[in-house]
Amino acid sequence: MLDARNHQGKFGTDYIRVLASAAGLMWSQDDVDLDGVDLCLKLPGRTPAGFSPRIEVQVKTVSKPEIRHGFLNFDGLDRTQYNKLAGTGFQVPRYLLIVHVPGSDREYTDLSTAGLLLRHIGYYLSLHDHPVVPDTDRRRHIRVKVPVSNILTVESLHALVLDTAVLSTR
Structure with missing residues (x-):
């Protein structure tokens, strides 16, 4: 049997796999996690946004989220992640x-x-507009603020893949 921490993490990743399947997306996973990517999600075939648009995701879980002023405050990423x-x-x-x-x-x-029924709910955040933290920064964990309006649904996950493809062709 899995220990509690690994069980929670596996459930979180499986939650994303279920949403991806419901969204008509394919998922894949590298055999070794060297790049901080848990899953690659893609829409197979030709789309108005291009051929097989995809995103890469890091999946984290939280059992007691801190939500303040419309944001989920997440402290679960170390500097490398x-x-x-x-x-x-x-x-x-x-x-x-x-x-x-x-x-x-x-x-x-x-x-x-x-x-x-899968419990509870997922959220998404792009960090493309966040600065990289230099190696000299000694903080153990980096806080990110995720808008609670960024709810993961079949529709939003599908849109992340398609919207990303549209943006990358500009």
Whole structure:
């Protein structure tokens, strides 16, 4: 059985996989995580935005989110993880996806005759306009503020992939 931390992280990644599948996206995963990318999400084939547009995502989870003034304050990125998402120069756009999960793994899902419920909710944030933190910065973790309006849904995940492709062709 997985320890609590790995179980929570795996559930968060699986939550994203389910949303991606529902959005008609394909997901893939590198066999080794060297670049700070948990999943690549793409829309296969020709689209108005180009051929097989894609994004790369880092998935994090939080069981007790700190939400203030319309933002989820997330302190779960160390400097290295943050820098693998921040700034410009990425060939494929990157997003931080944060899944708010229940405190108990027994509450991750609920099954009824109406279907399977995944708890709780996911958020997204692009850090392309955030500066890279220099190696001399001794902060252990970098706080990012995620607008609570950036809710991950089938539609928003699909739009992130397509909107990114449109932006990258300009």
